[in-house]
Amino acid sequence: MSGDGDSGGGAHVQIGSITGGSQAFGAHGKAESTNHTVVVSDPKQQELLGRVRALRGELSRADELTAADEALDAELGEVEREIGRVGHGGSGPLGRLRTRLEQYGAAAATAASVTAVLQAIAQITG
Template sequence: MAENPTPADRAAGGIHVSNAGGNVTIGDNNQVAYTVQGSEPSRDPRQEELLQAVRALRGDLTRVVASEQTTALDAELSDVEDEIEGTGAAAPGRLARLRQALADAGAVTGLFASAAAVGQAVGALLGG
């Protein structure tokens, strides 16, 4: 059918749906399935705080000369970010690896408030 049907199109039995923001069924014995596209898993506020701090620190790391320690830290940050986005939470083992990577890169990351925020968020989630 045309984008903007004419009265003749409507009289001929054509159907035009211009906006289907809700559920639409036409005919008998139809079923409606509702799925949320692009929805994220619900997150604990502490995990959300960690995710924001991880993103900030990853941005800050782009401002320093890469080293073995900062490269390893960025890899751990990336893994934590992916896990929180995918499942809603970073597992304790992943958080422990991130904590160690932060400590290993401490000479560089000590300059960034974002590194302190990540460390605090990880500490709160691991209980220490």
């Protein structure tokens, strides 16, 4: 995805930007890295995370992304990061994602994945 800054793991170095990994520069440079892994124990949250990742994967394979695609990817990314960070999606991000998907779903070429994510959110939020 363009501009989301998330390389999906590992280090990524670009002129003017470094994401992921640990780097140190200069004679006294020191690099430290701390990684935290959250195990998602709720099966509904695991299902949502899998469906969010699948939809993001479909969007990333698109030849050209519209502004709506990029906005949807940003919402999906926020939910994915939150589940990875704390083990569940909060009501704010899930509500925003649900609204975005409902607006997006009618015109989406990825309608099956949009529907699957909406169903997974409904199981969690009711």
